[in-house]
Amino acid sequence: MSGHSKWATTKHKKAAIDAKRGKLFAKLIKSIEIAAKMGGPDPSGNPTLYDAIQKAKKQSVPNDNIDRAVKRGGGLDGGAVDYTTIMYEVYGPQGVALLVECLTDNKNRAAMEVRTAVTRNGGTMADPGSVSRLFNRKGVVVVPKSQEGKEVDEDAVLEATLDAGAEDVSDLGDSFQVQSEATDLVAVRTALQAAGIDYDSADVEFVATMDIPVGDATAATKVMKLVDVIDDLDDVQNVFSNADIPDEVLEEIDA
Numbered sequence: 214m215s216g217h218s219k220w221a222t223t224k225h226k227k228a229a230i231d232a233k234r235g236k237l238f239a240k241l242i243k244s245i246e247i248a249a250k251m252g253g254p255d256p257s258g259n260p261t262l263y264d265a266i267q268k269a270k271k272q273s274v275p276n277d278n279i280d281r282a283v284k285r286g287g288g289l290d291g292g293a294v295d296y297t298t299i300m301y302e303v304y305g306p307q308g309v310a311l312l313v314e315c316l317t318d319n320k321n322r323a324a325m326e327v328r329t330a331v332t333r334n335g336g337t338m339a340d341p342g343s344v345s346r347l348f349n350r351k352g353v354v355v356v357p358k359s360q361e362g363k364e365v366d367e368d369a370v371l372e373a374t375l376d377a378g379a380e381d382v383s384d385l386g387d388s389f390q391v392q393s394e395a396t397d398l399v400a401v402r403t404a405l406q407a408a409g410i411d412y413d414s415a416d417v418e419f420v421a422t423m424d425i426p427v428g429d430a431t432a433a434t435k436v437m438k439l440v441d442v443i444d445d446l447d448d449v450q451n452v453f454s455n456a457d458i459p460d461e462v463l464e465e466i467d468a
Contacts, residue, residue, distance in 0.1 A: 240450055241269040242278060243316050246286035246294045254287025260399040262286075264415045271413060301327050302344035303443075305336045306435040307427055309456045310344045312419050317448040326446050334439040347455060348419040352378075352398030354391040355413040356405065365389075365410055373408035377401045388413065392420065421455030430465045433458045437466075 244265045252259035256266055262283070269279050284290040296316045301324075303311040317323040331338055354374075358365050370382055370389050378397030383390040393401045395417045402415040427433045436456050444452045 236445065236447070237272060238269075238274050238278070239447070241265070241272060241274055242282045243296065243450065245269060245279060245282040247296055247298075247316060249283045249286025250288070250294050254283050254289055256283075264398075264402065268414050268416070299323060300345065302339040302341060303327075303331050303336050304339050304344070305439045305454075305456070307425065307429075307432050309425050309427065309436050309454060310339075310347050310421070311336070311440065311443070312344060312348055312453040313443055313449060314419075314451040314453070315446075315448045316450045319448075323446075323448040326448065327443065330442045330446060331439070334442050335435050336439050345419075347423070348421055348453060350395045350417055351380075351420040352393040352395050352401060352415070353418045353420065354393075354398070354401055354405065354415045355385075356389045356391060356410060357413055358387055358389065360411050369408070370405070370410065373410055374401045374404050377404035418451070419453040421453070423455065424457035425455050427456050427458050428462060430462050433462050434466055 245262065248259060248262035248265045252261055254262070256263040266279055266283070270276075281290070286294050288294075296318055297320060299315045299317060299320060301313040301315065303313060305311055313327055315323045315327065328338055356365060356370055367382055367384065367389060370391060371379065374382075374391050374393075377400040378393045379391050379401055380394070381392040383392070391401055391405075398415060398417055402412060405412055427436055433456075436454070436458070440452050440454060440456075443449055
């Protein structure tokens with residue numbers, strides 16, 4: 214799940230070390246293939262590919278896997294990459310809205326699997342446009358606070374990125390989230406690098422214009438299960454949500 218909440222950040226980090234590591238690798242590889250296909254196999258001239266490669270490296274995807282993905286996507290090995298991007302719109306428990314982004318080579322399979330996962334886990338498929346209007350495409354860069362023995366503070370992140378187009382810096386506990394217009398993502402990421410500040414990820418995401426509070430542990434558990442089941446599907450690349458689950462509710466669930 215992507216979004217403002219600490220749940221999103223925690224889930225992202227846990228995904229790198231839990232049993233879903235293989236599926237995470239597959240999604241990162243797919244992102245590299247698509248980026249290479251759309252913008253060419255040279256990361257120096259393809260910012261989307263550069264960011265996809267950096268994200269994969271930070272999740273410890275082997276370099277050989279990355280190189281093969283670049284060659285497949287760029288058509289350098291004689292193979293063909295033919296994925297289609299599809300967005301599904303979903304309502305979950307308590308009116309929470311979900312945008313489900315798929316990269317698939319089989320639309321019928323993707324549609325069936327998403328619909329089955331949604332209906333079996335307390336969600337409903339929404340009409341096109343009814344959910345997407347609740348989100349805006351934004352550039353999102355996640356910056357860890359602790360970097361090679363030094364601590365990065367909010368002022369340093371703001372100073373580095375403000376002139377590059379940063380609109381908002383959110384404190385996520387052990388990291389900062391820098392938000393910008395989608396078109397300013399590369400400029401923000403580049404500005405951080407120029408200032409000697411590392412980042413965990415730099416992606417274009419769908420960010421909710423208004424979060425829906427989920428203050429009940431039972432409802433929050435249902436929302437999280439729905440997101441997890443959808444996110445676990447092979448064709449699903451990202452799940453974006455407007456659920457806002459307070460820390461105390463997450464602690465109650467963990468307990």
